Amino acid sequence: MKTEQQTFKKINATKQMKEIMELHFRELDEAAKTKSKKIAWCTSVGPAELLRAAGFLVFFPENHGAMLGASRMATDLIPVANALGYSPDICSYLTSDIGSYIKGQSPISKAYPGISGPPRPDVLVYNTNQCRDVQDWYNFYAREFNIPCIGIQTHRGVGDVTKAHVDSISAQIKALIPTLEEVSGKKLDYDEFKHVVGLSRQCTDLWKEVLQIASNVPSPLTFFDGAIQMGPAVILRGEQRAVDFYKLLLAELKLRVKDKVAAIDGEQFRIYWEGMPIWGKLRELSTQFAELSACVLASTYCSSWVFTALDPDDPFDSMARAYTELVIVRDENYKERYFEAEIERYKIDGMIFHDAKTCPNNSNNRYGMPERLSKKYNMPMLVINGDLNDLRCYSEEQARTNIEAYIEQLSEKKGR
Numbered sequence: 001m002k003t004e005q006q007t008f009k010k011i012n013a014t015k016q017m018k019e020i021m022e023l024h025f026r027e028l029d030e031a032a033k034t035k036s037k038k039i040a041w042c043t044s045v046g047p048a049e050l051l052r053a054a055g056f057l058v059f060f061p062e063n064h065g066a067m068l069g070a071s072r073m074a075t076d077l078i079p080v081a082n083a084l085g086y087s088p089d090i091c092s093y094l095t096s097d098i099g100s101y102i103k104g105q106s107p108i109s110k111a112y113p114g115i116s117g118p119p120r121p122d123v124l125v126y127n128t129n130q131c132r133d134v135q136d137w138y139n140f141y142a143r144e145f146n147i148p149c150i151g152i153q154t155h156r157g158v159g160d161v162t163k164a165h166v167d168s169i170s171a172q173i174k175a176l177i178p179t180l181e182e183v184s185g186k187k188l189d190y191d192e193f194k195h196v197v198g199l200s201r202q203c204t205d206l207w208k209e210v211l212q213i214a215s216n217v218p219s220p221l222t223f224f225d226g227a228i229q230m231g232p233a234v235i236l237r238g239e240q241r242a243v244d245f246y247k248l249l250l251a252e253l254k255l256r257v258k259d260k261v262a263a264i265d266g267e268q269f270r271i272y273w274e275g276m277p278i279w280g281k282l283r284e285l286s287t288q289f290a291e292l293s294a295c296v297l298a299s300t301y302c303s304s305w306v307f308t309a310l311d312p313d314d315p316f317d318s319m320a321r322a323y324t325e326l327v328i329v330r331d332e333n334y335k336e337r338y339f340e341a342e343i344e345r346y347k348i349d350g351m352i353f354h355d356a357k358t359c360p361n362n363s364n365n366r367y368g369m370p371e372r373l374s375k376k377y378n379m380p381m382l383v384i385n386g387d388l389n390d391l392r393c394y395s396e397e398q399a400r401t402n403i404e405a406y407i408e409q410l411s412e413k414k415g416r
């Protein structure tokens, strides 16, 4: 049996990450209390750069959703939203967040004493590039607070991203500006916009390098580390402090590679995680995989905040392209090619598909993908039924047994 230290190899930069995250929440809280700055709520792959340049502080409700999941508060709060008519089958970030609002209970107040919960917004801005749920989620708050809810309707099931896609999304991003200026009372600062897009691009390049360092054997990073370290890439992209943080993290991981420090001692199996994290069970899952000498080292999820198309010299069109190129927006053929490249890049032995009950958008096992990849790579695949936040959809016992049997299968295949 491995020791606690072997199972969870501490990343020193986590301390800095926690500090900048706390600062972010305290700034939002202060602005909401003193009305010193306007606040925009933005979807996680929404036009955050434009909002910052328009003078808003930006809050991301999906990050709050993940906190509700990780703190396991979600499962008790979801039924509160269900009682209002929000189905148990729709996004459990949405239902747990609305339940949290109704009940006045938030993990933010537990993590950061003195802050009662999410900061009250002045405007709500979404992009449907990930799903329709975000629009319905924000419209709940638009009715509640009587504030504008504006957004971008992205094409779905996109094969190649064409000029027509980019032109239409770019025009929709520009169409947000009059409402944002009206709410903020300021004109959009175009130079600041370019500057923010430039910072976001730097953040993305560093985050991509952090994730791809896992292609080393042994990997210095796990998916479970990534799910924690991704915070700044999501909620602080476009800010200098995110760039500074990822430089620090990358330096630490490069040192691990140089010294051949493995995230999982005795790494024997390299696993790809496809789909949403099961937020309330990250620790249990990471422990089980570590005990089986299996390193879950890459995921589509963590890579969803890599926006390499961003270009400060062409902010509108490059944002339109970056936010349309995401895997979640693309068709099945593109996704299959993407997974093939990932299997090869990370030298993957096995792939786990999380079929999340309330997020069909991020569950890519439902149209024969595991079967096609399995055939092509002669690789066993595992599908785990669960959910991002609603633990009533997840049987821990069954998942444990299935993971154990799966690693056994990979072991036999390797002739061990």
Ligand code: SF4
Residues within 6 Å of the ligand: 062, 090, 091, 092, 093, 094, 130, 131, 132, 133, 134, 276, 358, 359, 360, 361, 362, 388
């Ligand atoms: S992509 Fe999935 S988890 Fe994210 S907001 Fe949409 S339904 Fe919820």
